[in-house]
Amino acid sequence: MNILENIYSRRNIKKFKPDMVEPEQINKWLEAGTMAPNHKMTQPWEVYMIGSETRTKLNHKTNFCQAPVVLAILSKHGSTEIxxxxxxxxxxxxxxxxxxxxxxxxxxxxxxxxxxxxxxxxIMGIPDGYDVIGVFGFGYPEEISQPKERTSIQEKMKYLP
Structure with a gap:
C-alpha cells in the first residue's frame, strides 16, 4: 500500500477482533513514530502501556472497543508556553x-x-507537566467503516497577496 492509499483508507476502528497484536509490532510502530518532526528535537512523547487492571479502573464506556492493546500517549510540557x-x-x-x-x-x-x-x-499516574494526547486501542479490525464525507480543501484555503 502506498502512503496515499494508507492515508485515505485509515479509519478510527470501533470494533476489534480479539487476536493479540505482537509487542514487537507495536514497538516497531512506536519507533516509526519517533521520526515525527519535533522542534529542537525535544522528542516530547511518552507512552504508557495500559494493563488490564488500569484498563478496568479507567472504565471506558466502550472498553476501547474491545481492542486487545491499549496505550496512552503523553506530551511533556516545555519550559515555555510556546x-x-x-x-x-x-x-x-x-x-x-x-x-x-x-x-x-x-x-x-x-x-x-x-x-x-x-x-x-x-488512575494512570500521570505526573504534572504532561498532557495526555490520547488513549488508544490497537487491534485487528472486526469491521471498517466507510469514510465520512470531508469538506473540500478548497473551501478551507485562503490565498494571501
Missing part, C-alpha cells in the same frame, strides 16, 4: 506516524480523548 504548544503538535505527528504504520500492517486504532480527565490522570 514550547509546550510545539510539543503537543509534535506528539500529534508522532501519533499519526504510529497510526499509519499500524494501518499499513492491517492493525487499526481507536483514539479516545478521555485520558486528560483528572480522575483518569490519577
Amino acid at each position: 514550547e509546550t504548544y510545539e510539543n503537543v503538535l509534535a506528539t500529534a505527528c508522532f501519533v499519526q506516524n504510529v497510526n499509519l504504520a499500524a494501518w499499513a500492517e492491517g492493525v487499526g486504532t481507536f483514539w479516545s480523548s478521555m485520558g486528560n480527565a483528572a480522575k483518569n490522570r490519577e
